[in-house]
Amino acid sequence: MASPDLDVGLQWWAQQVRECPACGGPGVRLVVEVTDQDTASALQNGLACLGDCCIDGLAPDRECRRCGHRF
Secondary structure, eight states: OOOHHHHHHHHHHHTTOEEOTTTSOEEEEEESOOOSHHHHHHHHTTSEEEOOOOSTTOOOOEEETTTOOBO
16 A cells, blocks of 8 residues: 555646557656655556756656656
8 A cells, every 4th residue: 555645646646647559559758856745655556757958948747657648
């Protein structure tokens, strides 16, 4: 059974999932900084992916868990 802290993280991150435009898989939010336990839990449970820097403000904000497409 999930801990109460994880449940809060799941509720918050569940709203961030969008369908991948490339394959229809579950796209999750990219994060560049882990500043709280909810974010850490989301990363550990595949509800978010660690992102990296991009040039000229063209950074994607989602990554597909199925195919890896960033959008």
